[in-house]
Amino acid sequence: xxxxxxxxxxxxxxxxxxxxxxxxxxxxxxxxxxxxxxxxxxxxxxxxxxxxxxxxxxxxxxxxxxxxxxxxxxxxxxxxxxxxxxxxxxx
Numbered sequence: 001x002x003x004x005x006x007x008x009x010x011x012x013x014x015x016x017x018x019x020x021x022x023x024x025x026x027x028x029x030x031x032x033x034x035x036x037x038x039x040x041x042x043x044x045x046x047x048x049x050x051x052x053x054x055x056x057x058x059x060x061x062x063x064x065x066x067x068x069x070x071x072x073x074x075x076x077x078x079x080x081x082x083x084x085x086x087x088x089x090x091x
Contacts, residue, residue: 005086014056044077
């Protein structure tokens with residue numbers, strides 16, 4: 001699934017927030033780039049393997065476009081946590 005969000009934060013701030021948020025979920029960083037992260041791990045009570053790719057890039061002035069691709073379909077626990085991450089960026 002593809003999810004996206006626009007924020008006023010700088011891409012570096014988004015990456016720092018993503019590292020902190022997704023590491024608390026038990027996901028580990030597999031691949032690191034300047035504006036992209038790949039996380040893998042196990043999420044949920046019935047343990048489900050999760051794969052998440054997050055990128056943040058400047059877009060049109062002072063906005064940052066945050067895009068997340070997951071391997072989960074529907075309203076999974078990982079997708080709900082991605083939405084919580086987006087809400088945390090808003091604050």
